[in-house]
Amino acid sequence: DADVTQTPRNRITKTGKRIMLECSQTKGHDRMYWYRQDPGLGLRLIYYSFDVKDINKGEISDGYSVSRQAQAKFSLSLESAIPNQTALYFCATSGGTAPEAFFGQGTRLTVV
């Protein structure tokens, strides 16, 4: 089983709909992140959380919200989806002695 699991893997939704992307991890890491990937722009940070009570905005948080339900769970919500939120979304974790981030498989979101 994957250490960082994202659901759903693919989603098509209509403009104006609310949608939630979920992320769970089995690595025991305190830190969790949501990134958005667009062609040619790399990964941009949406929100990050250093523990259950700590939520921080990233560089592109407008139009998004998050919830850290437990150490292992970090969900991303689009309150009213718009077409320019069509992208590939990644959840990641970090912690322990390793400096690197560990990524989920991604969620491909299309807003029509």
Add this chain to the structure above:
Amino acid sequence: GNSVTQMEGPVTLSEEAFLTINCTYTATGYPSLFWYVQYPGEGLQLLLKATKADDKGSNKGFEATYRKETTSFHLEKGSVQVSDSAVYFCALRSDNYGQNFVFGPGTRLSVLP
């Protein structure tokens, strides 16, 4: 703020050719540096890392050396294979409070048989 610059490509090579993907960074302090690889339809996987100046990260025939004097972390492989076709991301993690990751735009590599 911290930033990462890398050649955007796409890069197209023949099998067994030599690969270099340039990466330079801007950061205060002593960041950790990473190369991640993304195969089609998959998430990012760590390829190699270096946490201090002059460290060399290596994995699967790929290498990169942390050069603080030139703020660079160029990725190299002596002989690429078709299976190396992927998108490669250079990234850093700052050592100051927050310690967030910053990624370059990615370089798409296509290796032809």
